[in-house]
Amino acid sequence: MSMLHGVILLPFVAAAIVPLFYKLFRRIHTGWFVLPVPLLAFVYFILSMPTIREGEAIQSTVSWIPSLGVDITAYLDGLGLLFSLLITGIGTLVVIYSIYYLSKEKEAIHRFYMYLLLFMGAMLGVVLSDNLIVLYGFWELTSLSSFLLIAFWYNRDHSRYGALKSMLITVFGGFAMLTGFILLYTMTGTFSIREIIDLAPTLPGQDMFVPAMILVLLGAFTKSAQFPFHIWLPDAMEAPTPVSAYLHSATMVKAGLYVVARFSAIFAGDALWFWIVSLTGLVTLLWGSYTAVRHTDLKAILAYSTISQLGLIMCLFGLGSASFYTGGADIALYTAAIMTAVFHLINHATFKGALFMVVGIVDHETGTRDIRKLGGLMAFMPVTFTFALIGTLSMAGLPPFNGFLSKEMFFTALLSVAEMDFFSVQSWSILFPVVAWVASVFTFIYSLIILLKTFTGRFPKEELGEPPHEASLGLLIPPGILALLVIVFGLFPNLLTHSLIEPAMQAILPTLDNVEAKHISMWHGFVPELWMTIGVAVAGILLYLTLKRWQRLYSYFPGSLSFSRVYDFLLKGSQRFSRIITDTYMTGSLRHYMIYIFVFLVLVGGYFLTRINPFERHGEVVFAEVSIYEVILTIVLLIAAIAVPLAKSRMAAIVLVGAVGYMVTLFFIIFRAPDLALTQMIVETVSVALFLLCFYHLPKLQKEKSSRGMRIFKLIVSGSVGLLVTLIALAVSNHQMFDSISNYFVEESYRSAGGKNIVNVILVDFRGFDTFLEIMVLGAASLAIYALIKVRDRTPHERKEER
Amino acid sequence: MEILMSVTTGVLFMIGTYMILSRNLLRIILGTSLLTHGVHLLLLTMSRLKTGVAPIWSEDIGAYVDPLPQALILTSIVINFGVTAFFFVLAYRAYQENKTDDMEQLRGGDDE
Numbered sequence: 001m002s003m004l005h006g007v008i009l010l011p012f013v014a015a016a017i018v019p020l021f022y023k024l025f026r027r028i029h030t031g032w033f034v035l036p037v038p039l040l041a042f043v044y045f046i047l048s049m050p051t052i053r054e055g056e057a058i059q060s061t062v063s064w065i066p067s068l069g070v071d072i073t074a075y076l077d078g079l080g081l082l083f084s085l086l087i088t089g090i091g092t093l094v095v096i097y098s099i100y101y102l103s104k105e106k107e108a109i110h111r112f113y114m115y116l117l118l119f120m121g122a123m124l125g126v127v128l129s130d131n132l133i134v135l136y137g138f139w140e141l142t143s144l145s146s147f148l149l150i151a152f153w154y155n156r157d158h159s160r161y162g163a164l165k166s167m168l169i170t171v172f173g174g175f176a177m178l179t180g181f182i183l184l185y186t187m188t189g190t191f192s193i194r195e196i197i198d199l200a201p202t203l204p205g206q207d208m209f210v211p212a213m214i215l216v217l218l219g220a221f222t223k224s225a226q227f228p229f230h231i232w233l234p235d236a237m238e239a240p241t242p243v244s245a246y247l248h249s250a251t252m253v254k255a256g257l258y259v260v261a262r263f264s265a266i267f268a269g270d271a272l273w274f275w276i277v278s279l280t281g282l283v284t285l286l287w288g289s290y291t292a293v294r295h296t297d298l299k300a301i302l303a304y305s306t307i308s309q310l311g312l313i314m315c316l317f318g319l320g321s322a323s324f325y326t327g328g329a330d331i332a333l334y335t336a337a338i339m340t341a342v343f344h345l346i347n348h349a350t351f352k353g354a355l356f357m358v359v360g361i362v363d364h365e366t367g368t369r370d371i372r373k374l375g376g377l378m379a380f381m382p383v384t385f386t387f388a389l390i391g392t393l394s395m396a397g398l399p400p401f402n403g404f405l406s407k408e409m410f411f412t413a414l415l416s417v418a419e420m421d422f423f424s425v426q427s428w429s430i431l432f433p434v435v436a437w438v439a440s441v442f443t444f445i446y447s448l449i450i451l452l453k454t455f456t457g458r459f460p461k462e463e464l465g466e467p468p469h470e471a472s473l474g475l476l477i478p479p480g481i482l483a484l485l486v487i488v489f490g491l492f493p494n495l496l497t498h499s500l501i502e503p504a505m506q507a508i509l510p511t512l513d514n515v516e517a518k519h520i521s522m523w524h525g526f527v528p529e530l531w532m533t534i535g536v537a538v539a540g541i542l543l544y545l546t547l548k549r550w551q552r553l554y555s556y557f558p559g560s561l562s563f564s565r566v567y568d569f570l571l572k573g574s575q576r577f578s579r580i581i582t583d584t585y586m587t588g589s590l591r592h593y594m595i596y597i598f599v600f601l602v603l604v605g606g607y608f609l610t611r612i613n614p615f616e617r618h619g620e621v622v623f624a625e626v627s628i629y630e631v632i633l634t635i636v637l638l639i640a641a642i643a644v645p646l647a648k649s650r651m652a653a654i655v656l657v658g659a660v661g662y663m664v665t666l667f668f669i670i671f672r673a674p675d676l677a678l679t680q681m682i683v684e685t686v687s688v689a690l691f692l693l694c695f696y697h698l699p700k701l702q703k704e705k706s707s708r709g710m711r712i713f714k715l716i717v718s719g720s721v722g723l724l725v726t727l728i729a730l731a732v733s734n735h736q737m738f739d740s741i742s743n744y745f746v747e748e749s750y751r752s753a754g755g756k757n758i759v760n761v762i763l764v765d766f767r768g769f770d771t772f773l774e775i776m777v778l779g780a781a782s783l784a785i786y787a788l789i790k791v792r793d794r795t796p797h798e799r800k801e802e803r
Numbered sequence: 804m805e806i807l808m809s810v811t812t813g814v815l816f817m818i819g820t821y822m823i824l825s826r827n828l829l830r831i832i833l834g835t836s837l838l839t840h841g842v843h844l845l846l847l848t849m850s851r852l853k854t855g856v857a858p859i860w861s862e863d864i865g866a867y868v869d870p871l872p873q874a875l876i877l878t879s880i881v882i883n884f885g886v887t888a889f890f891f892v893l894a895y896r897a898y899q900e901n902k903t904d905d906m907e908q909l910r911g912g913d914d915e
Contacts, residue, residue, distance in 0.1 A: 037905045306905040327888045450909035491892050587912035591824055598820060624804035634811055641818050643838060650829055657833050660815075664840045671847055672857040672868045676876055680843075683884045690888060714824045719857070722817025725845070732849045740850065749870075758858035758867065762874040774878050781885035785892045 011121030024108035031099035101473035177219025224256025241360030268321030278318025284311025289442035316341035372705025376459035427545035444540030737768035815841030
């Protein structure tokens with residue numbers, strides 16, 4: 001137990017006691033009690049920055065399940081610190097924002113803060129865990145708390161739909177990731193990430209290396225909303241806006257990026273990893289930015305924008321993985337991609353968080369998020385407009401904001417692909433910068449849409465009524481701080497390079513030496529990247545002005561083909577499919593179930609019979625001789641038995657079954673079992689008497705009204721059961737493997753137990769327990785019969801009348 | 804004798820199975836009765852038949868038939884009797900409540 005464990009535990013403890021504060025102090029917004037938690041954690045992580053900067057890592061272990069190698073190891077290095085600062089820093093701002101956003105009278109805010117704290121703790125656990133199983137546990141906890149937060153307004157259909165969708169997709173990925181972790185464990189014998197990294201050179205070429213890689217990536221891609229698993233993110237926008245800002249832009253969706261970065265040292269260096277990660281990122285980048293333009297809901301635009309930006313970062317991690325392959329001299333070329341990824345990760349968290357908060361303010365003040373209904377808010381909400389301006393221009397990649405810097409570095413990294421002479425990249429090298437440039441143009445367009453359609457133009461008074469006024473100070477402070485950071489990181493990016501980015505890079509690339517962050521500068525001459533940015537701006541503005549003319553492009557890809565429809569189809573289809581399957585065989589008819597059982601019995605028994613010859617004799621087998629009496633007896637028994645199903649009246653059937661019973665009694669006499677004969681006769685007599693006693697109350701035996709085919713089928717089934725039993729009986733009779741243990745009973749019956757009737761001695765002395773429990777069975781049966789007859793509930797008919 | 808008994812038990816099993824696959828509840832109960840008889844004869848047959856005298860101990864007798872299967876069958880007879888009696892009363896009550904003994908109609912209610 002260390003300070004670090006305490007920081008992870010703190011939100012969980014707070015989540016447990018938040019409802020108490022909610023109950024005790026109704027007049028103070030519960031958020032104020034929550035605020036110190038992320039703040040304290042943030043201060044802790046700020047204070048640990050110098051240690052991490054020195055290249056050291058803070059770690060401590062608490063033993064959990066030592067026999068399985070599962071220990072709670074908290075491990076703080078550059079990468080963990082970067083994410084922890086994001087989680088706690090933006091967490092603090094989101095808590096402040098939510099205090100002003102959520103009404104303490106109208107909303108169940110104690111639940112909100114419980115879930116939020118649960119999420120915060122889980123997220124810290126994900127980024128600070130060194131043990132794969134603990135990491136997975138926290139990972140699922142983030143899915144779970146995200147599910148709870150999306151469905152915070154659970155009486156809305158859309159919220160529940162979105163929550164279910166995100167749950168199914170992220171948990172699907174989570175399971176895949178767990179499988180990947182287990183494969184890693186079987187390859188290395190340890191759950192510790194650092195120990196696996198030490199063993200990483202031995203992994204490539206092993207059978208399970210590629211499956212493990214793909215499964216882990218599946219987890220990362222579903223969580224980070226990569227193509228085609230991005231569909232849950234837009235629907236998750238049904239959550240309250242602070243949740244969207246926190247989970248679905250800054251933290252949870254970056255958990256997948258964290259996993260990709262963390263596992264780079266294990267899997268990267270392989271061509272497959274490079275291609276999967278960078279191409280998925282590239283496709284997501286393009287698809288997200290392309291789709292964002294078609295939407296009219298501000299949060300949906302931001303959701304697709306988040307998807308696209310996550311794809312950008314993912315693509316950079318993929319390109320950066322080449323540095324593991326090259327090592328040596330031109331390593332700096334590809335570590336630059338990692339640096340860009342880390343830098344853009346920070347930048348995206350700042351401007352996207354601010355933009356979500358701005359959208360929340362607009363929604364809060366006007367009551368709508370639809371850009372078709374909004375317009376001209378600039379005059380009424382100047383401060384909000386300023387933040388939106390900073391956020392969108394940074395997202396679009398314009399100077400002097402931080403988005404400009406990371407976009408320039410992104411282009412640099414993409415252009416460096418052209419210099420790759422491995423992984424058979426050559427012919428594809430032009431693809432990367434071209435696709436990224438197109439995606440940037442779309443990014444530019446939707447950034448302009450968000451800014452201009454909301455804040456400029458004419459204010460639609462007839463739709464919105466009274467003009468809104470500026471939001472309260474509390475709502476403005478958190479986006480204000482984020483917007484400030486956007487400018488500060490834009491103007492002084494090197495504040496970050498050595499304090500945060502370089503340790504993070506060293507953590508992502510732990511096996512490489514000389515990993516250094518470059519100096520970032522706003523102006524670096526007339527390089528191709530600058531021309532690309534200017535091209536993006538020009539093309540973006542032109543396309544924005546002609547938006548109406550080419551928007552028809554979107555109708556060529558109809559909604560029915562979208563990936564959400566595929567998800568719906570799969571979900572509904574699997575439900576319908578399982579329904580059909582179940583309805584087919586679960587008919588509710590007892591006869592069908594009995595047929596399944598008998599057919600299965602015949603198949604399994606028949607299969608085992610084919611492996612032996614039931615007619616072959618083993619051991620000393622002496623059959624008893626057959627006398628004429630027994631033959632007659634057998635014939636009578638068989639005639640009585642065969643007559644039972646043919647009997648027309650119930651009386652005849654009962655008597656025939658009784659006759660079979662008495663024949664069996666006679667057999668017992670022949671086979672020298674006096675006690676059996678006695679019992680069988682009494683039981684048979686009582687049974688028949690009982691049958692006849694209830695005879696009066698039972699309905700007439702009706703003729704079986706079944707089709708000819710059904711009768712033949714029944715005959716085949718019962719015939720094969722009979723044949724099977726006969727063959728088994730023969731096989732057993734033909735085997736004499738060893739002597740019976742009954743010699744002991746015979747010898748000891750009189751000597752030890754003092755009884756001459758050996759069967760009775762066995763029943764009450766040697767195996768008295770059987771008899772004891774058999775008495776219990778009789779007792780239970782008689783009690784049950786008594787209850788059945790005496791205890792009367794109302795009949796279904798009466799029950800229906802009562803309703 | 805064992806071969807003859809094997810065939811007999813087989814026939815009893817066949818008829819028992821056939822009856823259990825009926826629609827009529829009474830037939831099903833009778834089917835289980837026949838099945839039980841088959842099982843008892845099978846148990847007895849498999850321990851070899853007529854290998855000595857009845858298992859009543861006496862000073863001067865050497866060979867007895869196997870007493871253990873007899874003890875098992877005796878237990879089984881009693882248990883089977885209890886179950887059959889219960890089953891029978893259950894059928895009687897089911898008929899009283901539902902006014903039918905057709906298994907095609909006894910398929911469970913809508914609220915299940």
